[in-house]
Amino acid sequence: MDIILENKPLLIGLHLGFAIMGIDSFAWFIGEVKNNSFDLGRKISAIIGLTFFSFSWLIGGYYYTNFYGSEVKPIIKEGVAPWAHTIFMETKEHIFLFIVPLAIIVLFLAMLPQKDFETLKLKKETLILAGLIVALGLSIGLMGFIISSAARWAGGI
């Protein structure tokens, strides 16, 4: 286990990889809802989307609290782009906390029987909510790219 927990590039890779799979899962979910499909794909995409984002949260959080603050943050703050931390890391770490609660709503929507889903006319709301999760995931990814670039410019990585 220490091989994983002490391997910083692997932790970043897992954090990013799970987030990408979470985004892809909710993009898949959007396709299922758009096509009025009520097969297993709708439920599976929502379940694994929530699971992947949860893993990304845990792994990213472990890296952030154990390595980022002591090793990366000081380098960015003293480098050419200190705003990458002050604006984007601070925003990113808190917006991430919104994703799992939103994904839980989508999971319950995915579990709703076809008859109830159609009677309640929830297709538009479901698509917009799942789209927001994808959009938040992508914007968090963009902020992560800016933060990584700032660390590289400063010679930290």
Place this chain on the structure above:
Amino acid sequence: MSKKYIYSAGLSASTSIISTTILTILAEENSQLKNWLQSVTGHHWVTKSILAITIFFIIFIFLINASNKTNSAQIKFAINFALWCAVLSSILLLAYFSGHYFKFW
């Protein structure tokens, strides 16, 4: 899956998002609060993470037991409220930390 699960999850997510945003800004403005958050788990972000999930589930369980039948309008309201809370809170946090960097406040 019961309809009231969606309604309850929508309002619980909204509460969790609003409380995370308010707590984050208050902690940035009040170092005593930030230190207290840090003292609970060793890191202020971990405490906020645990609070975000705890608040979600406490409100969720309360609403599941408190709400009776939920209709389409209530469910749509809960989903849209969570959606707008997430959008506006994200913009607010980005604006707050940008203002903090540029020393607007």
